[in-house]
Amino acid sequence: MKVSLKWLKDYVDIKLAPKGLAEKLTMAGMEIKDIQEVGGTWNNVVIGEVIALNPHPNASRLKLPTVNISTQQITVVCGAPNIAVGQKVPFAGVGAKLIDGHTGKLMTLKPARIRGILSEGMVCSEKELGISDNHESIMVLPSEAPIGMPLSDYLGDIIFDLDITPNRPDCLCTIGIAREIAALTGKILHQPEIHYEEMEEPIDSFISVDIIDPGLCPRYCASLIAGIKVASSPNWLQQRLSSYGMRPINNVVDITNYVMLEHGQPLHAFDYHKLKGKQIVVRRSRNDETMATLDGTEHVLSPDTLVIADKERAIAIAGIMGGLDTEVTDETDTILLESANFNQAIIRQGCYSLNLQSEASIRFDKGLSSDLPLLPLKRATQLLQELAGGKAARGVVDAYPGKSEPKGILLSTGEVKRLSGLKLNISRITEVLQSLGFECRYTDIASQISVITPYWRSDVKSSADLVEEVVRIIGYDKVPITRLSSPLPPQEPRLSATRQQSNLKQRLRNILTSCGFQEILTYSLTSLERLQRLSPKLELNVTPLKVANPMSKEQEYLRTTLRAGVLTTLADNQKHEEAGIRLFEIGKIFLPQPLPVIASEAKQSPQDKKRLPQEKEMLCAVLSGPRAELSWHGNEELLNFFDAKGVAERLLKQSGLKATFEASDDEGLLPGKNANIIIGGDKIGVVGDLHPKVAQAFELSTSVCLIEMDVEKLLGKITGLKKYQPIPRFPSITRDIALLVSKQVTYQQVEDIIQSFPLVAKVTLFDLYAATQIPQGKKSFAVRIVYRSPDHTLTTMEVDKVQQQMLNRLYNELGAALRA
Amino acid sequence: MLKQLEELHLEALAKLNRVSELKELESWRIRYLGKKSKLTQILRSLASLPLEERKKVGAQANEVKKALESSFTEKERHLEETTLISFLERQGVDVTLPGRPISIGRLHPTTRILEEICDIFIRMGFQVFEGPDVEWDYYNFEALNIPQWHPARDMFATLWIDADMGKGARLLRTHTSPMQIRLMERKRPPIRAIMPGRVYRYEATDATHESMLYQVEGLAINKNITLADLKGTLFEFCHCFFGQERRIRFRCDYFPFVEPGVEVAIECSACHGAGCRLCSYSGWLEILGAGMVHPDVLKRGNIDPEVYTGFAFGMGVERIAMLRYSIDDIRLFYSNDSRFLEQF
Structure with missing residues (x-):
């Protein structure tokens, strides 16, 4: 969310420097991501008036304007087609720093001779000033702009870019942030005054509103303004929208956007005469109802979407985007202005199913207050009358079936202390909460107050929420630093199974690294194709679990073996590694679980139809290449099956285990050169040379030996307690x-x-x-x-x-x- | 007889002079001082001589024996010394030749940092627990105050197993926070636990984004645990891990399952707070989110929020590793290039 310092100053007195203000807001929960200084580089750029315009003697496309900048009158060369006598323009003197219209880089303006005429200065485009990308025409300032004033005094601003967390839709507007600043700096918030004239005819004679489900639309307010003239907005309004990154369209649309940026309430203007039946209905869309939105897209709607309809058809997607049919155009003379409140979930659902988002929806989907719409509606009605002419119908529509009474939340000094560790008295707590607009009432208990949340703070529901409000305004830096003083949890007499397992994993990692193996960690997600490559016949023994919305084919399935990731890593490293490579990974594989048999269909919960996969800790190690690094000591022998077996034996020996090795038929391994690792009759793993077809499928360059163990099964074989054996006393x-x-x-x-x-x-x-x-x-x-x-x-x-x-x-x- | 002794002495000495090896010396000793040597024969024959002559020859013979013995000892010492010297001379090597290489194995940097983080908390009395990577929507979202269509879901780009994404859907956990609920379901206060593990995001990868990450979740629940305790615990961790002199920022932030919410940042390692590209010109690097466990979350874990309070925190392991080792591209972690891994 962008916010202008100049605009903020309309509502609150700000003395702090931008950096200090940014720090205060950041600490209080509104992180400032960026501070942009508009006009920070505009040295030597002043407001001038074009008082004469002569043709260039040597070039038909160039002109020679004479600009009055109060201290002097300068004639320069200008190529812009829109320049005219009487315009107020930004004028840059020699030495000004401007953005080059062609290269986009900052440069310093120097005197230049253009087709034989010396030009000591220039009339600037918006691009040259860094305001917009417009370089076709010069920037024309409002006629009331004072001649000779530095442009930075007139147009300069500071734009803060804030990260507003999803719980604070009230801060997605200028007044919301001004309110925070007021509370944080002990100042008063000034809101714009609203009053406008109304015509005789009441609004009821123009329109009626019917809300089908108040749960989805707790409130719908509307006003009607007749006899308006659609035109461009005044300069100041266009600039404010631009500084927030919004494109000006026309006075009607711009005013709805302006009020949204001011109050945080999205508004929508309908061309009243395009409505059928003098009626607004707020309802779920019918199945397969179609509508074209303002962006020109045709949508097929479903009941997941809430629509605004007239007597016959949907005319807008509620809270997301207006319809093309009822759009305000240059011919529009009567406006129906909507200011409503919609259920946050239905808006999100609609955005999701239509894959559509808007400035309105990103506010509604966070849950705006249903008490908000009326004031912004009146503000917009007032601005429309002021800037587009016309007259408002008497009164406003205010259908408010979802009104609820605010409830008091009890807050005591004890609760503040219990949660935050801050010892504050009740008057300080009251003062802080009041500065944010909370209403505090005394209760029978002196150290306790009853707090009514202001309407715009729909996120505050419990005493814990109030404690955060108090602490963040006082400052998180004021929270004391203490050590946990509560008793330690009891230690489990015997290590839990998961704990034992992580101990074993740690021990296995240490043994393998001491055997010269590099630990790797590979993705849990892999491709089906990669899993298939592990079998010479490209068959899968286990059907892996699939991700419904994968990022890519490469990461679509949960791994059912560590082999694929380890072999891929080996192949990648073989490309640049000449020495022998020893790699291992200890990690989870994911094995889908069969569903339990449920007697009756009716009793099934969602959990009965699905199960979480078994997550099994495995170990996989590979060896390939020369046994020893190239050295003058020799030994260029390649690592082989017995190196792998030796490592397996060491792993087991150091865990106090002895295994037998029996020829196995693991299809991914070389027939006749692979063995099951058996302990107490159970297979706990396998060791062997990789099947040449598998090696080829993974583009491995030399023969590869592999060790694989089931960490859980291994753990089951470790008895734990070791018993001392006397040292032999007699010679052997x-x-x-x-x-x-x-x-x-x-x-x-x-x-x-x-x-x-x-x-x-x-x-x-x-x-x-x-x-x-x-x-x-x-x-x-x-x-x-x-x-x-x-x-x-x-x-x-x-x-x-x-x-x-x-x-x-x-x-x-x-x-x-x-x-x- | 005396003359014979004299000649013998001279001959022996002359022979001894020519001896150059210990082996020769031994033959010399046998020949001139051994049981069958002339000298021994002379000494044995003394008894048959007349008294006068016996005295003279006896004295002379003993003198020759003594002299030869001492010459022998001296020669022996000399020979031993020269043998040792020549032996030592032959043993010398070019000590600058490289040693016999032993291949080195290392832990993955994520594992190293993860172990280091866990160690610090274990010393503070935290117990370690682990949980599943594939989770129910309930544990990952709903029980943490993030029901379906909640705006905070935007904070967690999710990889789903079940396409309906509804209640009862399975997903790849987007954070380790589901373990908060799982642990509360199993344990009663006092709880003091850390829960490391993999988490997943529906996220296009670039230098600062990965689709798979490691997190460490922390949870402490008991009577009288406060935000100040959280601050103390996390500051202590930061001091242990990053050093006493690093400045730490403790600010308000929002996570639906904590209230009040906290974000902890440390002073940027590159610019020391002045602002640079690494810290997006803020001077600070965020390292973890935290807060007091939300009363509704405690209730879902069957813990009475009127009686107990608690704090929770979650930190990204790679991010912390990147700060520790000045790594500027997160994709390096799980591409497992040996040229990257062998640096740790």
Whole structure:
């Protein structure tokens, strides 16, 4: 919302400098986004009168006006077609700073010789002065403009751009802001006086108003002015509208806009003679009723929209925009002026369904007071008579079925203290509230008052609202700074599940970063296509939840896996990264939930037809590229499946878990090179190489290994309590054996047998060999076994005995032979 | 015999002179001082000599032994020293050669800042809770005094799951404030909690706008909690996070679910309050919205507003991270370019 300092000064005495005023308003809830100084650069620009106009001897399109600027008369060169003798014009002398009409940049005016004639100054266009974009003609000032006066004294202004919060529609106008300034600076607000003459004939003989649903239109006021003449508005009015960013149209429309900018009440003028049946009906639109609005658009309406109708048809969309059929034109001589109040929700609904907004609707949709319309109506009627001639019918229409009596809100010093921490006495509270127009009455209790809200403050409904009013006028900077003194909430004896989960997430993040992984965070929203790319067959296992109004195809579906985002990021980074890349994300995936079965259709609530998705915390890590950075130490080997598995094992080990890995059939991973991570019989994740088709679909350049874990399931496996094991007191005996087995035998099978024997403390595979010295179809595992007893020093004989049994079993069950 | 000893002494010394390694020295010791050495033989044979000669030869032989032993010790010390020196000389490397690289992993800047924010509040006694990203309209709007067609809905450009956008519609939460209601439904005062999480906006992205953000919501409810406590808590947070010397602005603002409402801004880091492009020439950078929990919101959480009061606040994590690290484009956060991420 823009507001002019000059205009504000019509209603309140302002002594503060613009910056100080801006700060006061900002602190009190009306943030000043920008302060624009109109005429701040107009040095050496004064008001002049064109007293003579001669043709240029060398150019037919140029003229030589002589301008009287009181101290002297100067003849300059001018190319504007509209210049004429007797005009008051802005005249810039040498040294003035003006905007170049062609480049738009600020430049300093210098003497110039134009087609042989010296010009020491110029007559300015609005563009050159930075007032508008008009550069075709020179700016013509009102005839009463005083010759010789600096233009900045005459036209200069300060325009504040305010951010008005949606609860304060009363501040979407000049008087509303003047009222705030008055309260904040301890001044009185002066409102314009209103009186005008009326004709004999009462308004009732011209029009009747019928409100179908008072809930949607609590009040409808109207006046009628006959015999007006539609023309351009006077200069001052046009300027005021322009300074608020509104385009002047004609005196009738301009006056309705002017009064809206002054009082905050949108008004609408109908050409009375275009109305059918001397009747206004406020009703919901009929289905498929059509109407063309002032902007020339044809609308098909629905009952979501409130309309103003005459006897036959809709003539305006209530509170949003007038209709083309009843528009005021140059021929109009009688005006029906509407000043009404509409339900905020129906206006919003209408704007939404028509995709249409206006200066009127942005005020109505915030909930204007139904007590507001009458005064602005009379103000506009007065201005119409003054500026467009004509005479008003006697009285006004005031249909007010939705009138309600204001209720008192009790406010005590205790309540102010309880909410704000500010200790104020009742007289100070009263004083502040009265300065904002609240009516304060004493009650039986000395420290308490009953407060009646002024009509324009429909946002104030409770004592908490009043406390804010008091505190913001006194100043938020006066609120003391205290520490919370209330008792702390009890700590939960056992950490809650969500807390445990965030602890685990934090621990996993720390382990992965210490393993050299970079954490990434990718969007929760993704595209269907990207999810499909995760399957070589482009099939989806889970149908993702769709956003009804996505910003783009890229962000249309809620992710059902972290893989898509992580792989996309990997591909993006591969474009500029030569070293190995290790990335991980820990975050939520969204899995749609099946609907519960409801016995009877009638008992269904909206919640029964929909469910929130399951939000599951997952971990996804990828590795690709060389294991080590390029360096003189060598090692250019690529990261592979066993690097990924090592990371998975470390993650689990550090959480006190041991998993088994079983070949899996995850379709996004390379067949034969991916494994389920199993703990206690449950799959908690998967590790493997990416399927080459998937890698190709994501435009990944090298083979990629991936780890994925379900954080919730992992949490379920962590028992939490760790128990101390005594440090072994007796020495161990270490034996290395090489076992020759057929290629189908897995290492897990071998280890399981070895581990099943007593005295075995640790088993380590330290070599895997399957080359020339080994028979075809065989491989050799070299295993180091550490034997230890908790209660005595082992003898060689004891170990030999166990190992022999072990070898027998390995031979019998797996055909494993000890390699010589 | 004496002459023999003399010759032996001279020969041994001459040989010793030529010894240059510890290994050779050991053979020398065996040869001249060992059990089978000539000297030892002479000493052993002393008993068979006549008394007079035994005395002379014995004395001479012992003297030679002592002299050779001391020469040996000295030579040994010398050789050990030269061996060490040459060993050390061989061990030296070009210490300016780069070390063996170990790959570095880092947390995402959002995570870092989020953890830092949470840590400060945890130290003040706040407990951490989390909630769903996909929410009901009720929690995100209606329970927070923003019914359908309320003008404040303009403040929250919403991504909807259900196109009807009506009561009972699902949406991507536009702020973490729904957690206020969810927490009140579960807990009784005293409540002192922070609730971090992702939020979503129907918003075209540019240098200052993102469609996905992280927020931290705060909520404290009990008897006698005031706006002054809110001010104290947030000032303390700002001082911890941004430093004691940063000026803080505490001004009136509007959010439908708090009353009185507050906005907190800190002095612009680029211009120190003078006004610049970063702060839109205001000198201030907004970092969070806050206020006293609206009585109607307390009621919806089954908390009696006549008995209890409370405050709530919500801050954007990326915005705070941008101020901390002087990041000028919010899109950098979730494009996850390693050249950006490796700076934190």
